[in-house]
Amino acid sequence: MEPDESINVLGGALAVCGTDPVTGFFRDGHCNTCAADQGSHTVCAVMTAEFLAFSKYVGNDLSTPRPEFGFVGLKPGDRWCLCAARFLQAHDEGCAPKVHLQATHRRALEIVPLDVLQANAADG
Numbered sequence: 001m002e003p004d005e006s007i008n009v010l011g012g013a014l015a016v017c018g019t020d021p022v023t024g025f026f027r028d029g030h031c032n033t034c035a036a037d038q039g040s041h042t043v044c045a046v047m048t049a050e051f052l053a054f055s056k057y058v059g060n061d062l063s064t065p066r067p068e069f070g071f072v073g074l075k076p077g078d079r080w081c082l083c084a085a086r087f088l089q090a091h092d093e094g095c096a097p098k099v100h101l102q103a104t105h106r107r108a109l110e111i112v113p114l115d116v117l118q119a120n121a122a123d124g
Helices: 049-057 084-092 106-110 114-119
Strands: 041-046 079-083
Touching: 041 084, 041 106, 049 084, 079 084, 084 106, 106 114
Parallel strands: none
Antiparallel strands: 041 079
8 A cells, every 4th residue: 555645625735634542544643545545535624512512423433542542532633534425514514613724735735626625724
């Protein structure tokens, strides 16, 4: 699994998304992706209680710890590489989390329009 080039949605080098807990398809702290990443875990988002509740409601519980998978569970304020389609769904439902554009992989643009990401930007 060779990762795609680490470029963000603004055209620059992909910044770190989160290391506590460690996020990313490759669990390297970045929203890097590759052809095997069918969920496109490319959007670096800051978790909110509202988004975590929404995600759980639609079938992806990100807040409950799953020690058998080495997953501590997310809490508001944590940064996490979200699936681009889940982010877009949350945006459409009015509960999208904030996004770190410099840490969001350019492949997210295959699913989420840049203006939608910019409208939810945490980092200007």
